[in-house]
Amino acid sequence: xxxxIGHSLTDTLWExxxxxxxxxxxxxxxxxxxxxxxxxxxxxxxxxxxxxxxxVGLTIGGYAAGGIILVVSFLLEWLYxxxxxxxxxxxxxxxxxxxxxxxxxxxxxxxxxxxLVRNLLRFLDLLTLYSTAAAxxxxxGRHRRLCDLAAGTLVVHVEPELVPRLPSGEAxxxxxxxxxxxxxxxxxxFAERLDELSQARQVELAELLQPLHGRKGWQxxxxxxxxxxxxxxxx
Amino acid sequence: xxxxxxxxxxxxxxxxxxxxxxxxxxxxxxxLYRRICHHLAVxxxxxxxxxxxRRLEGLALAxxxxxxxxxxxxxxxIAAWLLEEFPLSFRRHWRFMLTATLFSxxxxxxxxxxxxxxxxxxxxxxxxxxxxxxxxxYSPAAEHFGRQRDVDSDLxxxxxxxxxxxxxDFRIFSGGLxxxxxxxxxxxxxxxxxxxxxxxxxxxGCGDNFWxxxxxHSALELTAMVVAGGAGLRLGWxxxxxxxxxxGQALRDAGRDGAVLIGGAAVMTLGAAFVxxxxxxxxxxxxxxxxxxxxxxxxLVLLFFAAGGRxxxx
Numbered sequence: 439x440x441x442x443i444g445h446s447l448t449d450t451l452w453e454x455x456x457x458x459x460x461x462x463x464x465x466x467x468x469x470x471x472x473x474x475x476x477x478x479x480x481x482x483x484x485x486x487x488x489x490x491x492x493x494v495g496l497t498i499g500g501y502a503a504g505g506i507i508l509v510v511s512f513l514l515e516w517l518y519x520x521x522x523x524x525x526x527x528x529x530x531x532x533x534x535x536x537x538x539x540x541x542x543x544x545x546x547x548x549x550x551x552x553x554l555v556r557n558l559l560r561f562l563d564l565l566t567l568y569s570t571a572a573a574x575x576x577x578x579g580r581h582r583r584l585c586d587l588a589a590g591t592l593v594v595h596v597e598p599e600l601v602p603r604l605p606s607g608e609a610x611x612x613x614x615x616x617x618x619x620x621x622x623x624x625x626x627x628f629a630e631r632l633d634e635l636s637q638a639r640q641v642e643l644a645e646l647l648q649p650l651h652g653r654k655g656w657q658x659x660x661x662x663x664x665x666x667x668x669x670x671x672x673x
Numbered sequence: 674x675x676x677x678x679x680x681x682x683x684x685x686x687x688x689x690x691x692x693x694x695x696x697x698x699x700x701x702x703x704x705l706y707r708r709i710c711h712h713l714a715v716x717x718x719x720x721x722x723x724x725x726x727r728r729l730e731g732l733a734l735a736x737x738x739x740x741x742x743x744x745x746x747x748x749x750x751i752a753a754w755l756l757e758e759f760p761l762s763f764r765r766h767w768r769f770m771l772t773a774t775l776f777s778x779x780x781x782x783x784x785x786x787x788x789x790x791x792x793x794x795x796x797x798x799x800x801x802x803x804x805x806x807x808x809x810x811y812s813p814a815a816e817h818f819g820r821q822r823d824v825d826s827d828l829x830x831x832x833x834x835x836x837x838x839x840x841x842d843f844r845i846f847s848g849g850l851x852x853x854x855x856x857x858x859x860x861x862x863x864x865x866x867x868x869x870x871x872x873x874x875x876x877x878g879c880g881d882n883f884w885x886x887x888x889x890h891s892a893l894e895l896t897a898m899v900v901a902g903g904a905g906l907r908l909g910w911x912x913x914x915x916x917x918x919x920x921g922q923a924l925r926d927a928g929r930d931g932a933v934l935i936g937g938a939a940v941m942t943l944g945a946a947f948v949x950x951x952x953x954x955x956x957x958x959x960x961x962x963x964x965x966x967x968x969x970x971x972x973l974v975l976l977f978f979a980a981g982g983r984x985x986x987x
Contacts, residue, residue, distance in 0.1 A: 456710070456737055458706075458707060458710040459710070459714070460710045460713050460714050460733060462730070462733065462734050462737060463730055463734075464734075500825060501825050501826040501828060501829035502825045502828040502829065504828075504829040504832060505827075505828035505829040505830070505831050505832030505833070506828070506832060507832065508829070508832030508833055508835065508836040509831075509832045509835050509836065511836060512832075512835050512836040512839065512840065515840070516839075516840070516843060527738065527742065541738075545734075545737060546737070546738075546741040547738055547741055547742040550746060550932070550936075551928075551929055551932030551933065551936075552928070552929075552932070554932045554935070554936060555928040555929075555931055555932050558843045558846060558847055558935060559846070559847045559850055560847070561843060561844055561847040562847045562848070562850050562851070562855070584850060585850075587921055587924055587925070588850065588908065588924050588925065588927065588928035588931075589925075589928050590925045590928065590929075597727075597731055598731075599691065599728075599731050599732070599735070600724065600727055600728040600731055601728075602680065602684065602725075602728065603722070603724045603725070619720050620720075622720065623720040623722075626676075626720075626721075626722040626723075627722065627723050629722075630722050630723055630724050631723075669675070669676075670675060670676045670677050670722065671675020671676055671677035671678055672677055
């Protein structure tokens with residue numbers, strides 16, 4: 439069972455149900471970061487071919503060097519992404535830099551067959567200078583290239599591991615009226631996101647809840663923070 | 674239970690999961706992972722703060738990744754793929770393989786006969802320069818043949834065969850996504866090209882060098898090309914006639930089969946590159962030995978596809 443969640447038209451979040459019965463939320467990566475990752479990988483490949491050509495040309499030389507360079511460039515052209523994707527947790531060096539990861543579209547790590555398919559069929563994208571890939575990614579709700587469709591894969595953003603949030607230090611204070619589950623969640627979410635908002639915006643949002651706390655200005659924000667601390671169970 | 678209580682109660686466990694994932698799991702990991710899933714479900718149900726829920730989501734996702742990642746590729750898996758799945762998949766898709774054969778063998782025979790009857794016809798496919806350099810390589814006067822050879826140039830040619838020939842297989846396969854037209858194009862083109870060279874060299878009197886040269890690696894290389902073509906056609910057909918499935922589902926099935934087939938084709942072409950670089954090019958082996966070797970290769974390859982995978986080997 440997989441389906442879009444939330445505002446399906448504007449949101450690209452993708453949920454996958456695991457055998458453990460929970461929904462994993464994946465964030466498919468779009469055209470720009472993937473293009474950048476590809477460019478980086480391309481640069482790395484060029485650099486490696488150049489470096490190896492240089493070394494081998496100087497040390498071995500002759501026809502044998504040419505043979506080695508040809509084999510190396512073959513491996514880099516076709517198998518570089520496959521080996522990295524399967525052996526390094528779905529990440530080529532470029533994808534790692536941009537925090538992207540290739541997964542099967544059921545959320546499991548990509549394996550040999552799928553990675554082989556999505557990377558060998560890439561030749562077709564190359565023929566059209568990646569315009570088909572770009573068009574396909576822009577049209578698909580999960581930003582998949584045609585090769586991703588054939589391989590059953592998905593490129594997602596990897597989010598850094600979050601650290602636990604420390605208590606705010608505010609003295610807890612019960613809200614003036616009992617709140618239902620939705621309201622409590624909204625209050626906690628507000629308190630958690632305060633750092634991301636400007637002070638004026640904090641006040642503006644807090645004053646919307648005047649019926650609840652009856653306060654104005656900065657005091658309104660403080661009261662809501664204390665309420666949130668109470669709901670979270672800070673002591 | 675308030676969120677803070679929940680956090681203090683399980684914090685140690687969550688840290689242990691983080692640690693276990695850094696070392697790739699371990700025996701107790703599946704249990705830990707199920708606990709994380711449980712905590713995530715509880716946290717979502719109780720509408721705990723977004724920070725906590727997202728942290729647990731991250732842990733669950735990473736845990737899922739750790740739990741389901743398969744380590745490497747074992748010898749057993751490789752054997753099962755090459756010796757069982759590959760020939761089985763070949764036979765299951767015999768219609769596509771037959772089509773690919775017809776679309777490469779047909780043009781081959783057509784141009785071959787045409788050039789034998791009228792040598793001028795070679796100009797349809799080969800430009801004068803290619804034709805001349807081919808003649809030079811396989812001319813009875815050449816000491817080495819199959820492109821001019823110096824002593825250590827075998828390695829260079831091996832590199833060339835790997836790069837060029839396996840690359841061609843991959844291109845044929847990927848052409849399948851264009852509703853199979855790309856695969857057909859490459860198959861026909863290669864059939865015409867190989868046929869034109871073979872006929873041209875025969876007419877030009879280089880046959881005594883050319884045919885023993887190609888006999889050794891032809892079995893592996895040409896069948897691999899057909900396999901790549903068949904895999905490509907399978908892709909194309911899944912788009913044209915997905916049957917009772919959606920096109921997306923059909924394409925994915927074709928992709929899965931394609932991976933097995935194209936991987937096998939690549940390994941065969943790698944073998945062909947070895948033979949071509951280090952055996953076919955040797956002028957000191959009598960032609961009849963090369964013909965015998967070539968015939969045995971053809972027999973083995975055909976036997977492999979006819980009977981391979983009937984019994985479990987891995």
